[in-house]
Amino acid sequence: xxxxxxxxxxxxxxxxxxxxxxxxxxxxxxxxxxxxxxxxxxxxxxxxxxxxxxxxxxxxxxxxxxxxxxxxxxxxx
Ligand SMILES: [Zn+2]
Numbered sequence: 001x002x003x004x005x006x007x008x009x010x011x012x013x014x015x016x017x018x019x020x021x022x023x024x025x026x027x028x029x030x031x032x033x034x035x036x037x038x039x040x041x042x043x044x045x046x047x048x049x050x051x052x053x054x055x056x057x058x059x060x061x062x063x064x065x066x067x068x069x070x071x072x073x074x075x076x077x
Contacts, residue, residue: 018048020065 019026025046031039047066052059064072 018045019063020046020048020068021062022064022068025065025067 017026025048027043027045029041029043032042033039048063049066049069050061051064051069052061053064053069053072054060055062
């Protein structure tokens with residue numbers, strides 16, 4: 001699912017956003033903090049998958065987060 005292109009160190013890692021095409025949710029960034037308080041960059045990825053869904057009666061392949069995927073199959077009350 002996640003394709004990292006190893007270039008210069010972390011470059012490939014940071015360029016992959018794992019963005020949801022429906023809600024626009026994407027990775028967010030912060031620091032890992034060790035016991036010695038050393039900060040290193042890290043990021044949190046959302047659970048985004050490549051999936052085929054029906055939009056306006058047409059099948060479409062999109063990157064979609066599991067939260068949106070669940071909503072697609074939910075019945076209206
Ligand atoms: Zn989403």
